[in-house]
Amino acid sequence: MNILTRFTLQYAASILLAVSATGCFTGIESTPKITANEKDLAKISGGESNLLSDIKGEPIEEWKPGKRLYVTDNKALMLFGEENNSGSLQGEYLIYDGVEKVLTITGQEVAEFRFHTADGRKMRYRSGHSPEEISRIGSVAIPLTIEETIVDEVRRRLKGSTFYIMTSLWYDMNEHSFNGRKFIPVKILDVKEGNTIYPVRLLIDDGNGYRFQLFMSVGDTRKAPRSFASLLSETDPRLKYPDTPDAVWNNIINGRVAIDMTRDQCRLAIGSPAEIKRRTDNNYLIEIWSYENGHYLMFKDGILSAYR
Structure with missing residues (x-):
């Protein structure tokens, strides 16, 4: 009932x-x-709101060939040149090759990021900013992608740890939402790439052998609806x-x-x-x-x- x-x-x-x-x-x-x-x-409150607040993308000067970006949506095909507007890209990794200065049709100098996929396709993303501007900004966000280093760092901090879950909005392994329990201890089994809105996906055990997922934002997003503090706590809420x-x-x-x-x-x-x-x-x-x-x-x- x-x-x-x-x-x-x-x-x-x-x-x-x-x-x-x-x-x-x-x-x-x-x-x-x-x-x-x-x-x-x-x-x-979920309490430890600063646990993941310092996690962010790597500064552009630290990008090295081989760095990987996970593609969250097939619409990303439209960003990488007309010759790549077919096939599938969602769920694949873009592997960074480097950045070059190119001229647009209006004569503007912009930074063009070069990638390739595991099956050898070449991808080019024009940022709209000059290399000098990007160096000054210090970072670049490629739309519809997640930096693998962000997920790796969250995994390093959370995997294997036990927290108290603060939300009853759970997702099954097919990513369908349902009402679960809250304020109970759960264990983080692994951390994976999320989706376009929430870059991190947590694989969790509820203590009774049932596995489910949570989607989470990272970085300084304490006011976000699915930040770490809104989902998990190191402290038993019942206290x-x-x-x-x-x-x-x-x-x-x-x-x-x-x-x-x-x-x-x-x-x-x-x-x-x-x-x-x-x-x-x-x-x-x-x-x-x-x-x-x-x-x-x-x-x-x-x-x-x-x-x-």
């Missing part, structure tokens, strides 16, 4: 009607809607909630709510709502948390009293 289908549709409808009708409440008849960022919601009963914590790690859980416990279990409404009823504070998927939670003085 879905975690938010405890009530029958008839009972849920009656509750929704009750909480939406202003005539059913006493005290404050109209209060502003409160966002999910209100101060009294518990905050929980921040020592008074939480075992049964309640089990609900939280499995993404479930139950009657008599607190607001903080519910938020940890299923996340922050899209909208919060407050009203008073016979000296009780009533809160309705609404989620984008149509589910809602109703709290009475901060304690969960109904949900759908």
Whole structure:
């Protein structure tokens, strides 16, 4: 049974009607809607946000022939000259040969990066900047590629280590997303190239022999939705909630709510709502948390009293 289908549709409808009708409440008849960022919601952090924040691409002066870039999308074919606009490139490596100064049709001097593939195809990428400009900038980003050195460094730091997972958004080995558990210890089995958006893919064991994947950004991207700190922690999150009963914590790690859980416990279990409404009823504070998927939670003085 879905975690938010405890009530029958008839009972849920009656509750929704009750909480939406202003005539059913006493005290404050109209209060502003409160966002999910209100101060009294518990905050929980992944903690070690700096663990991978220094990882970035190699400075251009350190690029040596043989350096490899992983191609994340076949659209990259359009970047490497008209003669290479066919075939497949996604999932292959571009092997760096060097950089040369060339003239564009407008007479501008630009840096052209030369690569080849394992099957011998020659690839050329014109950066749009002169070699002098690139040297001054210190780096170059080839679109739709991932530097192998970035993945290697993340692997060196994470492989074989155990962390606490902070997200329930897991991916199976076919890269299909599903709801997993969170706040449990997991082991990093390996680190692979990711995709165009998230350059790193973590292969993980959940402690029970089940393997899944996470996609992650790297570098100084602490505000990114899938940075290391948003996915993993070296510290057990439960240490921040020592008074939480075992049964309640089990609900939280499995993404479930139950009657008599607190607001903080519910938020940890299923996340922050899209909208919060407050009203008073016979000296009780009533809160309705609404989620984008149509589910809602109703709290009475901060304690969960109904949900759908």
